Amino acid sequence: MTAPKLVAGNWKMNGRMVHLEEALGIATASAAAGDEVDVLLCPPATLLAPMASALTGSNTFVGGQDCHANQSGAHTGEVSAAMLVDAGASHVILGHSERRRDHHEGSADIAAKVQAAWSEGLVAILCIGETEAERDAGSTLTVLAEQLSASLPEGATPENTVIAYEPVWAIGTGRTPSVAQITEAHAAIRAHVPAGIRLLYGGSVTPQNAAAIFATDNVDGALVGGASLKAEDFTPIIDALKNA
Template sequence: MGRKFFVGGNWKCNGTADQVDKIVKILNEGQVPSPDVVEVVVSPPYVFLPVVKSQLRSEFHVAAQNCWVKKGGAFTGEVSAEMLVNLGIPWVILGHSERRSLLGESSEFVGDKVAYALSQGLKVIACVGETLEQRESGSTMDVVSAQTKAIAERIKDWTNVVIAYEPVWAIGTGKVATPAQAQDVHAFLRDWLKTNVSPEVAESTRIIYGGSVTAANSKELAGQTDVDGFLVGGASLKPEFIDIISSATVKSA
């Protein structure tokens, strides 16, 4: 059985109530492939999760952009996995490079968060990726393998994990990894899973690409053997997100 294409939309720290209504309307009215072909998950800011969940078409799902590493308590400003489960939020994004770089989240901390979120019943989009300096120094594979290893050391069941490869130098910059660059890293990650976890996990785990994905480049990227979808930033706030979702048909053509 093939891996179902996965398209996530990370809205980041964007949106007002009116803007969210407009985005949801675009999504609800968009013509996209069936849920048998593509799984779609959008990730609005925390404050909009309930309204987006209640208004969004049923075959689309929502994700939180982060959650805390343990059960709730005296952790001002944090949101626990238990709270998300209580609200019926099925997915969470963890390890995004913006949190790693701006807030100093280590790979070990991200691994702990992934393990805890999974233990509470959430599905996880786990992000890995290198900086421009790391890319230029030739250490891309070392970086993404170390980030993935920190997760693999803490979990046993990969059923509810999607790996998002997001080269930091391509996030919000307009730069994008070439299809060949994306394929190289995705193939490396799949081989790493095969060697260090299991061939079954390597074959079934979806590895998606993020970093300035647009309607203009999504089909070519989707055509790569080991690219199983996208985690989309800015374009997920625009009508072109529908076209990016529709690029899933490249896999079934």
């Protein structure tokens, strides 16, 4: 059986207790979408357990935004994969460009985190993507291949891994690649990963552009930032994926 399409919301460092109401609204849209679409919300770590609890009985998954490569130890401020599981997470975003930028994470660090996530039974959502300078230099496909081979360990399957293509220059900018550029990148990624792994596009996905992105070859869903914070914005994106 092929896995359902997946739309994931990355709340980044946004979301307080008061915003659980938005998660409930998103769960309503997820229930209406049924089994054809998996919906996942990745709130800040502080909101994981309350969100998982609020969504009990719904078909909306909850995930983390990062985890440490170790399962416990002297790592002040860090959260392990096992702790995410305790909080109710089923997935974890790893290698996001904001972590690479703000925390100097390299591909080897990310590969270790993927292993840690797998060992706790979490689905790893591995983010890769080129900077604008890399695209301008014509090295996009080389960068994607390098990031994949260095940060995705042996053992990836459709059950334990999702890849998110997030061009760094498209994140939070309102700029998106053309359909031709997404097609080219996703075809290249598809050729590098085991069959059946879901490929998400991320970067300035909105209710307005979602349908065109979801109609693109090898796009199995999206990783959405800003437009996942409010049910009124995320719901049409969920619907667009269901109807794709």
